[in-house]
Amino acid sequence: MKVLLVEPQKSRRYHTQYPPLGLLKLAAYHKKRKDKVKFVRGFDDNGFYPDKIYITSLFTYAWYPVHEAIRYYSKKYKKAEIVVGGIYATLCEEHLKKTFKDRIRIHKGICEEVENILPDYSLVPEWNASIIFASRGCIRNCPFCSVKILEPEFKPKKTIKHLIHPGHKKIILWDNNVLASPYWEDIFQELQESKLEIDFNQGIDARLINLKVVEHLKRLKISIIRLAYDIQGIKKYLEHAISLLKEAGFNGRQILVYCLYNNPFEKDTPETFLSRIQDLIDWGVVSYPMRYEPLEPRQKNTYVSPYWTQEQLEMVAKARRVLGYGGAFPPYEGLRKKFLNAKTFEQAFELNPPCK
Template sequence: MKKILLVEPQKSKKYHTPYPPLGLLKLSTYHKEKGANVRFVRGFSGDGFEPDSIYITSLFTYAYEPVHDVIRYYSNRFKKAKIVVGGIYATLCPDHLEEAFGDRVEIHQGLFGPAEELLPDYSLVPEWKSSILFTSRGCIRRCLFCSVPQIEPEFKAKPSIRHLIYPRHKKVILWDNNILASFYWRDIFDELEELGLEVDFNQGLDARLLNEEVAIRLKRSNLPL
């Protein structure tokens, strides 16, 4: 049985997010379905778990130092383990990461396709009570200030998201970059309305795509006020 260690860098003023690491939670489901023994840690762990592979996530480019800290720690502690680094920083600044660690780390850029449609393993974060998901990836816009075209270059939309909602959760947090650009947005809104869950359009809505129909559907949605 393979042993997989999933690492979120230590949260601090330099590395802060109120949300769980969605990519790692999906990787957990992926590897567990293959029969692996999966462990998730935040920051530095000193227990006796000896992983075969270590997956480290990263946030924005300015928050790279805590990522480097955990890479150094785990590469020294587990010299034979494969270390894979993914996430936003790894995708946007692979040269910076490679310059720091050479071939000691494997850099994964962009999404991990095989895990995209899997339900995140929320058992790793039992304190978390909302389902985070994307009904679409990418964006139809190409704003010069935005990194989405580099991280998710192709716009893809899902016709359904029921399989991505954890049964015990009462709230859905949507991380779409542009949900209203989805061909299936009406179907998604129908599902959310049928499920009766609170909905957080966390990344906002494209004002250029707002119209009376959208406004009516939003009014019918269970939005937090």
């Protein structure tokens, strides 16, 4: 069988710094079965006539380039079976079906057959990190999160050694909640033995951080600890986790905390958002605001929750660009003063007139 793996055309509407992990796993799977495999990015035309085409997708707001890819390849290879998977395909099945009806097959969620296969990284020779899920799903059920649809069951792996590529310099974990795994200590042990740089890319759950976890983290080659402060209710856990991490020697600049805003589920307002940002800057860590995006397909940055206004959202975006660094708010002295002295959201996020 001839198999074509398609990553939609990269653009401002379809942007990711990571390789398409699902497609790389499918490549390894089909190669093992002696199928002929070709991986392409965007639109490709070089005489490879596939029997089966897999097209991946990213976030729901990046749906249009996925449609373009489906249109192009379904027209070009009329007889090939087309399977569309990934985040958008899983969350927006009806949206896809409305346009493409029976021409495509939609694969929702993860693909169990390839879950434990080492991805075929030879297809992305410029890439030098092993991307691994040591667990799927999450034990929490946050109403604003898509994980419960994408990975409904919490499934931990006992080992991940077989998913580390021997030539790589780094391991990136994409777990939603690695510390919820009953095998997290075994996994951390394997990470330590790898001697590679480690990135818990999706963050770790502050509610599960204790002294033992911090001791394990200290043994890893880790340059940044990512946490989240999406809801006010976790304040005491987060404060405790940050103090443990700092006591263990992690610098505040190494602790980055994602801070969701514009979130309608938690009735998050500009004031509650400011209060979370003030907590973080007061604790001396870096805050990284993340604008809530709904799960349905719509253009990025167009959703405005009933508790925010367009102007207020723009103030945050501008402050991130002008006052922040790489979209984050590090605990610089100037920013500390500005945020902690502010009595209102507007005072905190307005841009001061330039000095004469």
